[in-house]
Amino acid sequence: TERVTTYDPPAVTDAMGVTMAGALYQRLMSADQGRATLYPDAARDCVFTEPTVYECTLKEKLAFHNWTDLDSSDVKFSIERALRLAVPGSSASQLSALDRVETPDALTVRFVLKWPDNQFGFALAGPAASIVDPTTFREDALLAEGEEPVGSGPFRFHTTNSKGLLLRQYSFYKGHTAASVAYLQLQYFADSTALEAAMRSNEVDVVWRGLNDAALKRLDGEIAASPDHLTESRFRHEVLGGTKVHLLVWSPSSGQRLDLGLRERISQALQDGRTLGSIIPGGVAGHTSAFPLGGAPSLAPPAEGARPSLTVAYVSTITGERERARDIRDRIEAAGYATVTLTPDSPTADLLLVDLKAWVATPFAWMQTYRDAAPPGSAAKVADLERQARTVTDATTRDQYLAEIQQQAAADLTVLPISQEDDHVFYAAHVKTREPRYGPGWQLALWPVGLQ
Numbered sequence: 001t002e003r004v005t006t007y008d009p010p011a012v013t014d015a016m017g018v019t020m021a022g023a024l025y026q027r028l029m030s031a032d033q034g035r036a037t038l039y040p041d042a043a044r045d046c047v048f049t050e051p052t053v054y055e056c057t058l059k060e061k062l063a064f065h066n067w068t069d070l071d072s073s074d075v076k077f078s079i080e081r082a083l084r085l086a087v088p089g090s091s092a093s094q095l096s097a098l099d100r101v102e103t104p105d106a107l108t109v110r111f112v113l114k115w116p117d118n119q120f121g122f123a124l125a126g127p128a129a130s131i132v133d134p135t136t137f138r139e140d141a142l143l144a145e146g147e148e149p150v151g152s153g154p155f156r157f158h159t160t161n162s163k164g165l166l167l168r169q170y171s172f173y174k175g176h177t178a179a180s181v182a183y184l185q186l187q188y189f190a191d192s193t194a195l196e197a198a199m200r201s202n203e204v205d206v207v208w209r210g211l212n213d214a215a216l217k218r219l220d221g222e223i224a225a226s227p228d229h230l231t232e233s234r235f236r237h238e239v240l241g242g243t244k245v246h247l248l249v250w251s252p253s254s255g256q257r258l259d260l261g262l263r264e265r266i267s268q269a270l271q272d273g274r275t276l277g278s279i280i281p282g283g284v285a286g287h288t289s290a291f292p293l294g295g296a297p298s299l300a301p302p303a304e305g306a307r308p309s310l311t312v313a314y315v316s317t318i319t320g321e322r323e324r325a326r327d328i329r330d331r332i333e334a335a336g337y338a339t340v341t342l343t344p345d346s347p348t349a350d351l352l353l354v355d356l357k358a359w360v361a362t363p364f365a366w367m368q369t370y371r372d373a374a375p376p377g378s379a380a381k382v383a384d385l386e387r388q389a390r391t392v393t394d395a396t397t398r399d400q401y402l403a404e405i406q407q408q409a410a411a412d413l414t415v416l417p418i419s420q421e422d423d424h425v426f427y428a429a430h431v432k433t434r435e436p437r438y439g440p441g442w443q444l445a446l447w448p449v450g451l452q
Helices: 015-024 072-085 092-095 190-200 215-226 260-273 321-336 365-372 376-391 396-411
Strands: 029-031 038-040 041-049 052-059 098-107 108-113 153-158 163-170 185-187 206-208 235-250 311-314 341-342 352-358 415-428
Touching: 015 153, 038 041, 038 185, 041 415, 072 098, 072 108, 072 321, 092 365, 190 215, 215 235, 235 260, 260 321, 260 415, 311 321, 321 341, 321 352, 321 415, 352 365, 365 376, 365 396, 365 415, 376 396
Parallel strands: 311 341, 311 352
Antiparallel strands: 029 038, 041 052, 052 108, 098 108, 153 163, 163 185, 206 415, 235 352, 235 415
16 A cells, blocks of 8 residues: 655655665665675675775676666765765665765775764665666756666566556666566555455455554454465465554654653653654664653643644555554543644654654664754764764673663654554465565565565
8 A cells, every 4th residue: 555655765765665775776785684784785795994994896797777887986976966865864864974985996886984883884775875877867856757767676667557566677687686576566555455355356466564453353364264374365474573663753844843841741642552662673782661651641731722733644555554643643632732633644744653664674773763853952962872882893882872862862752652563464375485585674575576
């Protein structure tokens, strides 16, 4: 049910954008699903030659989908373009340590850093670091609607159709995640009911999210009654434990964001239903529970006539978001703290319900939403703590800095952790997959899907 909203990697801010970036483009490095380990993609290798110099050697004979050669100048163009565009919410801010990019020869890219950053390799695995074709992409503007995206990834853009998007295998791809099928159709559905009907009529082979709780329960009942552990339409169910994370984020454009008393009341109104106690999810290295879980609100509500009005936005194409937004509204209003209006897909709401998947499975990627939204009085402190955490080499000291950032997030209350739950994928029985089966932050991956 979720749509791809952009094909331009520096503009990617959501999970489906990461899926498309992984299908169409290469990065110098990529990361394992759910683990903080790196492997080369367009690069043959990347190493620190000095504490502030990270050098990558490209694989030979790389080419874009339009058969144009790919060399170090294209990497330089792509990284500098992402930093110049600086799209809010994109992974470009993970490259903050970069001072300049040098290209001593066609196969060598040298990143000179402003300070030693042990996370820089992971920054190069984010979607904003995808390598794009300079003859197709403008250096100072995003890809316009209708312009064809040209990368060097495992799939090439083929066409759009009434169902969605058709991708074609790029047979000259040289990397870690070669496509398993010649063509792949990415289909969109209006809602859970339509998606479940497509499963029953054998119109789809893989279902990523999109099914509501009732459908999941019904299909799991079919699996429990099946001797081969399949649904009646012969799908197997894969549960991705704890990989669905929701945050409520105060928009920087909100006129009420700087009211600490209001931020405290909103946080208290939601803590009884909170299942995630930090901006870094449980199971991720460096996690420290900093937000209270459970308990009734204790702050007094404002007088009836002084009750503020707030707007809460959610992404309407994500199944279950409307119900989650309604629960947030009802908790805030039941506490008497504000009057709330739900505004689906609004970029100007006071509060944004975010279904977050980090670019890679590092605490620094998970913290980005808070770091980008830290209030003026904390922004410099948070940036300094993160820099120190990214500079040290021992895990104990790093975790101390991370804990301090998480405690500061709990004091600032500009980003509120809401929940950490399971995510879901259904594969038809005739579908086979290979590793890595998901994107670095447990996003849907298109390359591993093949047929028995």
